[in-house]
């Protein structure tokens with residue numbers, strides 16, 4: 001079977017069975033010596049979704065992705081990509097996956113065009129299609145006007161976009177991006193986000209890793225929160241908030257309250273943070289805490305403001321893992 005035949009066979013197989021998971025990890029482990037970088041991870045990524053692996057630095061995101069792409073051998077457990085066992089069908093998996101690794105491996109001394117051309121040859125893209133495809137992709141990532149510039153002259157955001165474009169050159173069904181916006185400015189981040197969303201619109205499956213909560217929130221249909229190589233929770237961002245959230249009560253008093261301990265003892269209050277005359281109270285479960293808080297604080301003095309809001313993902317992460325996502 002030629003590379004092209006293989007490619008279209010894989011495409012056809014994937015298109016026929018949309019119920020088949022895009023990626024399935026079962027009990028996946030990776031040890032470095034005695035250190036457990038990935039610890040019994042079981043996860044399913046569905047076709048057509050943007051799935052996020054969210055976790056702090058060192059939590060095992062890159063190691064996990066490297067096992068999916070076949071770059072790193074699992075210590076135990078299995079990974080299937082569209083039904084293919086990554087260990088046994090490395091070549092098929094390479095055709096299905098488009099990779100945007102954490103360390104962007106571009107040839108700095110070559111032009112943007114030459115980088116794409118090299119990659120096209122690597123993936124056996126037919127010569128008659130090459131020029132048209134490279135042009136289309138460079139246009140998509142807004143780099144066509146810089147096609148003859150050396151990559152070494154590009155900004156971080158431009159390199160990121162070029163890497164993104166390159167990953168799509170062989171029209172993969174599944175694209176993974178390891179920290180796609182790490183170290184790029186806000187404007188470039190927007191372009192990249194729009195681009196990732198457009199991939200889903202084209203029916204592709206996208207797996208991203210990130211430790212930016214805004215990114216996870218803005219892009220992901222579902223999220224897996226991982227910490228120390230272990231799965232902590234997996235759900236949609238909204239469900240994660242509902243399930244683990246409780247609510248957050250922000251209170252402004254005239255003077256710093258002396259009743260913090262008393263508030264902490266209210267059933268349903270999880271945590272109280274005091275900053276001068278401002279209290280941030282997190283709650284858990286359904287309890288009638290607001291009237292009790294008002295009662296305590298108004299006895300003490302003037303209560304200036306009270307607002308109840310849903311927690312942000314940062315607070316949920318802290319609640320689930322006991323550590324902040326970013327330092």
Ligand SMILES: Nc1ncnc2c1ncn2[C@@H]1O[C@H](COP(=O)(O)OP(=O)(O)O)[C@@H](O)[C@H]1O
Nearest residue numbers: 032035037055056057058059060061062063064
């Ligand atoms: N080749 C390696 N040898 C030893 N330890 C490693 C290796 N690769 C990663 N690690 C360790 O495994 C943990 C997870 O790393 P990584 O998957 O890169 O995390 P993340 O991508 O979430 O920041 C880290 O503690 C890291 O130091």
Ligand SMILES: [Mg+2]
Nearest residue numbers: 061062063102
């Ligand atoms: Mg990483």
